[in-house]
Amino acid sequence: MRPALHVISGLRTGGAETMLVALCGALTAASMPQHVVSLTGDGPNAAALERLGVTVHRLAPRGAAGSALALIRLARLIRSLRPAVIQGWLYHGDLFAAGAHRLAGAPRGTLLAWGLRNSDIDHARYGRLLAIGRRLSGWPGLVVSNSQAGADFHRAEGYRPRRLAVIPNGIDTARFRPDPAARAALRRELGLPDDAVVAVHAARLDPMKDHATLLAAAARLPDLRFLLAGEGTRGLALPGNALALGRRDDFARIQAAGDIAVSSSAFGEGFSNAVAEGMAAGLMPVATSVGDAGAILGGLGRLVPPRDPAALADALAGVAALPPPVRRAAGLAARARIESTYGVGAMAERFLAAWRGAGAGLENEIPPSARRAT
Structure with a gap:
């Protein structure tokens, strides 16, 4: 089978990077070779990909001359690999993939696909990239959005893709699961009582994540404990019932220690991995109605307006007040929803079907192992 070539901004810890690792793992298991180009060199997920047998190419361009050289190197890689698909991830990855695809001569049988991972976005920070993407959005044969909210936002911004597919993220439910041993061990490490109700907020420090509303x-x-896991969180001024863990690579263990998965995002979310991973771990979700959060919850947990500390506090208080057996049963229902709707195997199968439908040079049948992958 011809390989897939993925182009992504970098391989740090983040939602898009986590999904890239999951997708590459599932497709590698289905005997489809995977290559990943990182535009910022190394990151924690580079090693994770290489452990799966994925080849990682590190370009890390610096300045205009470096970017030109990186495009030439990427075009040469495309000519050498002859991939069935070049899949961009995030705006920078999309644009580099498009430029190198053109420079390589837009080879026949190689599909150019873009990946959109956000919904509404801060125009002050990303407006220029959004404008370039708008002008070039007819180049790729396929645009993949991980949320309906993201697809609708980009259409409203003037994106006019030839073909668009909405493919929700896939959650590794073997990794994110209820784990009593991990729960007890982490609580001991952090000094959290066994009977404390703990809300987990897994997000880097970024305006879109709205830590200010969470902390308010x-x-x-004061009786509810909060764990904040994500790069930059150690610098926050915290109330006495909150603990910042900074950047972590053991999110499955952290989720297992909690009772509530909380997302306070104000904008920009497409599909929230943190919410879905928490649900897979058996946590009851409380989320702001941003991106596809409502679709992920599916009527479970609590959905509140963004930028409303009082509404978020009321929802969290309501969940915390539930009898523990009721809260645990609701968490297991949340896990069942993720297992049935948002598995990694289903995501991999959807990518293969979308690539094939857009003209990628793939075999006619979807490998059954893609469906079985977790």
């Missing part, structure tokens, strides 16, 4: 809600709930 936490300050109203």
Whole structure:
């Protein structure tokens, strides 16, 4: 089978990077070779990909001359590999993939695909990239969005893709699962009582994640404990019931220690991995109605307006007040929803079907192992 070539901004810890690792793992298991180009060199997920047998190419361009050289190197890689598909991830990855595909001569049988991972976005920070993407959105044969909210936002911004597919993220439910041993061990490490109700907020420090609203809600709930896991969180001024863990690579263990998965995002989310991973771990979700959060929850947990600390605090208080057996049963229902709707195998199969439908040079049948992958 001809390989897939993925182009991504970098391989740090993040939602897009996590999904790239999951997809490459599933497709490698289905005997489809995977190559990943990182535009910022190394990151924690580079090693994770290489352990799966994925070849990682590190370009890391610097300045205009470096970017030109990186495009030439990427075009040469395309000519050498003759991939069935070049899949971009995030705006920078999309644009580099498009430029190198053109420079390589837009080879016949090699599909250019873009990947959109956000919904509404801060125009002050990303407006220029969004404008370039808008002008070039007819280049790729396929645009993949991980959320309906993201697809609708980019259409409203003037994106006019030839073909668009909405493919939700896939969650590794073997990794993110209820784990009593991990729960007890991490609580001991952090000094959290066994009977404490703990809300887990897994997000890097970024305006879109709106830690300010989360902490304002936490300050109203002194009896509820909060764990903040994500790069930059150690620098926050925290109320006494919150603990910042900084950047972590053991999110499955952290989720297992909690009772509530909380997302306070104000904008920009497409498909929230943190919410879905928490649900897979058996946590009851509380999320702001941003991106496809409502679709992920599917009527479970609590959905509140963004930028509203009082509403977020009320929702968290309501979940915390539930009898523990009721809360645990709701968490298991949340896990069942993720297992049935958002598995990694289903995501891999959807990518293969979308690539093939857009003209990628793939075999006619989807490998059954893609469906079985977890």
